[in-house]
Amino acid sequence: MRDKILDIVADYPMVKNIIVHTGSCDIVKQQSEVLKRDFIDLLNTVSSVKAEVFISGPLPPVRGGDEGFSRLFALNKWLSTACTDHSVPFINNFYLFRERRHLFKAHGVCLNKSGVKLLTSNLFFSLRHPSVPTAKDKTQEESKQEITTQHRHGDLTGRMPPPSDSHKEESPTSSSGTAPDLPLSPPFCDEESLPPSPAPTSTPQTPSRSLSSLTLSPSSPHLEFTDHMKELVIAGTKHTPRPTPRRLHNHPLTPLPDKACQQPAPAHQQPASEEIWMSKNGEIEWSFCPRSEPPRMAANVIRMQPGPTRMAVSHVHDIMSSFELFIPDVIQKIILDCTNLEGRRVFGERWKEMDQTHLYAYFGLLILAGVFRSKGESTESLWDAETGRELFRATMSLQNFQIISRTIRFDNREDRPARQQRDKLAAIRTVWDKWVQRLPLFYNPGPNVTIDEQLMPFRGRCPFRQYIPSKPAKYGIKIWAACDATSSYAWNLQVYTGKADGGRPEKNQGMRDVLDMAQGLSGHNITCDNFFTSYKRGQELLKRKLTMVGTMRKNRSELPPQLLPTKNRPINSSKFVYTADMSLVSYVPKKTKNVVLMSTLHRDGRICGLAHQKPKIIMDYNATKGGVDNMDKLVSAYSCKRRTLRWPLVIFFDILDISAYNAFVIWMALNPEWNRGKLQRRRLSLEELGKTLVKPQILRRQHVPRTSASAATVRRIQEDNAGAPSTQPTEPPSAEPEVSV
Template identity: 40%
Template sequence: MSSRRTMTATEALAMLRRLDDEDSDGGAGTDRDSDVSWSLDSSSSSESDSDNEFIPRRKKSRLDISDPGTDLVPSDNIPGMFLLILLDEGMLKHIRDCTVAEAHRVKEDKIWDMSVEELKAFIGLIYIRGAQGGKGMDLASFWSAEWGCAFFKETMSRNRFQEIMRFLRFDRRETRRTRLQDNKFALMSDVWDRFVQNCIVCYKPGADITVDEQLFPTKSRCSFMQYIANKPDKFGIKFWLAADVDTKYMVNGAPYLGKDETRRPGQRLGDSVVLKMVEPYLGKGRNVTTDNFFTSFELAKALQAKKTSLVGTVNKTRRELPPCVKAQRPLFSTEVLKSGDATLTVYQCKRKKNVCILSTVHTAVGITSGHKSKPETVTYYNKTKVGVDVLDQMARKYSVKAPSRRWPVAVFYNILDLAAINAHILFKKCTNEKVSRRDFITRLASELRSDHISSKATQLVVREPGPGQEQQQMERRRQCQVRRNCKKNKTKETCAKCHKVVCGSCTRKAVFTCVDCA
């Protein structure tokens, strides 16, 4: 039986040093699973017991940056015009044509019609419903004689509103099957793409842009429905949004439809999304702030090559990070690692939790003088991360969302919410007028229906004949041909001017004037 060899003290010390070199998680080493090399920046690191004061650092220069502002100003500085440059005439005509085509298909006649002015009035009613917090109320209550709102009654009848909602469509049914083979979002892609393009054209964002996700709550049936456990509503349609940090203006957006066939092989989903969202704004020295789903070293390099910086939290399981980021440190201590122009800040925010911030803005990281000794990268991230979250919060406050079993209608509600926010921002930028968002929405809705109210005065006929005119009456009852406020009512009356068959609901009585006032 062989005896165990006893090591000398020198041999034991040498073996411990070899093991320490092999298992080391020090900041100066290189991650074995990645080609990224990190080195410790001792000048920016701190310990919890150090008395650090905030030292301002010179940041990387930003080229060709302007303050946020509008690129397109309407001729009239009224709320309705600012919305109609986002929901432009071409988009409204497209929705009108698709809606009328669906009505003709369902009703099997060619009489049903709707003008663009009436569609605007319909949208105005949807906005008022959201501003009054009535998304969960029974629709009939808005037209109730006791509790209803005069705004609704004066604009259109309840039956007409329900009829437009029933036929509301955003694409042509004849070509839908072919388009769905290549695009799951085909039922709304034309309207959504045009809306986003108008948002991009009308506004120039400032120095900071936030990219994040939005879950629009709905349980409508669609193939790309998402479930996110940490969201308040759990189920909905997910959108990628980019927002200006200063004003919360939505500068770009796209729906998440599942696997993207156009994504480059090997490219992360987060990298692909961020590059698409900020593509119109690259090369201008702006900064992009993201959370740990999007942030990666590859994304930082790709943006830096296009004169755009990145600040964001990083998941500690990323292969490009050194193992030392998982180690526990003294509370409120900071360690800064560098790799090229990128800095990685590891801040111990809680006793058992630290946060990693990747930044290509800060060449060196200063430490604040507060009791938590927060590094400059953390405070900068906290200030610029809120763009999309606040935008989503604003949209929910006066949301036009209402129950619907059709997902295109849910997407249309989201478009209206985002359009109202963007229009409000454009209005304030162009007029310097301080107006609350609720007041802006009510003024907006009133202007949207104004053309329809004016046209109704001429389209709704006079029931009582004027001097020298005789009202024609048929021998048998026929269906009303005007159908503005009815559902195929039968009548014997005809219009004294156009001679259409018209029921009592679709007529306007003459206003009598005395001789003294004539």
């Protein structure tokens, strides 16, 4: 850095000011003595250059633990003293950004747009008001600054000096004795919101200092702040008005004036006293009165436009291009390389290299088998001359299809054992991760997102096979899924690989899963079941500007015991309890049974409907809970899954199914008039996609199949294609056919 500054001064001699900002990412990893030595060398260097160099202090971390915060706080304090001793201007950013999470991005490391704007304002303010008290001047000015500050603003504790008789009308203290509003410095508010400068009076003031230069910013070099004074200023900045974010979409679950949901809770359902119920663990107080004003948060503001993204709009022109968004060339190359490697290992020199056309044809036949709902049908019957489909024999032979199914791989078999020791999903990890990373790139979910589990049926050998008796298949591979509640678009997925090698169950698994699934969302509402819903997870989602609505297990320690009994409670009755940012409801749908739901979105106990008297929380939960289940149902209707004992192939079949469904969602969002009026539009899209995938393989076939129907299909497709080569009569097969695809 020292050499860099000298080069800048030499290359740009007209530069007057240089700002050196202290980063916070690598600081916490270095030793303190090394840091001090480097900064001392830097300060000695900048003291000798002609340009005025400003040292900008580090930003306080909002995540990362107490150790990183303590190191940066100590470094900021030491830098302030060192810059004063070397007569170098120091810009203090630490107190300006402390505990202000709304100025940082979700990961808590980088500033967002508001934070960058505030930091830039603070830097320019310091450039316009440079003042560096030296070590000798610091002692002399200390008493003067204290007297001047007390004369203008009181003693900064809320008490003002008693005004004289001649200036009672100009006293800033109100009749109630409250402290006046202190003027804010430019880093804390806009210039338009600054209070007007007071009119000049006969009161003696400190010469050569205007009111604008004597501000209460912790970074201002004109005042020497004590720790108590800094705490007061920081407390004042928390109440600084923030710019209202641009509201793109009103949240559908936000309580709005709805005639059907304006009925208050009946008097017999809610106690009229101000009683407080404690939770089972004794840590949470639940009140019967909701908070009059909901806390300020951006949970109802969605900054992304729901629907296909710009990338999807620019790349989609037919159903085939929509499908290729999710299975791009990089994933196809991995599959082709690994499959050819396995083919050479198994068949040796007889193996013919498999290319993209063969792979597309294989995908197309799998999708067409799902269109015909042949998931349980044997592969031989699909190629049968009498009961089969002519399009299958027209694309490739049964032998080639079985060879591809046998040799298709998604990783290198030789180094797999080493990777399996730390990753159970090593056999398909690369393809899976690259595929999941592409899901959120092409579609933005609406305001409601559903998080739930999906079970892929599988009874073969798998190190993380799960048994869920409530599912129809009972055995299979469990996948956590986050889907749009309206379109059921699969936005994020994660394979559950079971317990660790030690055998100990994972702690806070629900917390980790729901935070991983919601990564990248902001302003949305998360609807989930009782596995994910808890008080701590709701609080953590609120920090990420997300709300949660879900059912709760009755053995949760956050619940008050008085909310659970159903004895002597009438049917369709509800009980509500609240905290500052959370609501609980206990609803009795039938005798001796109740359901408990938690919501960080709803703030009152509104009742909807006249028949069942269901709370608004339950109505909204029922409307948004089926995103994952609906996706699973639609995918299973035309699934391309084939019978296999290899679990990586089962996961890949699910990748094809979900990719085809997501492609259909994007295509229909961009072309809502496509086949309007027809009931089986998804089946028509899958049929068109399958035929498009197998067409290049049919066009380059040199020998037509033996059956007349399949041969006619090949000739018709080749004749319809302009410039396609003519086919030759079929030659008799050799005694030992060459292994090929």
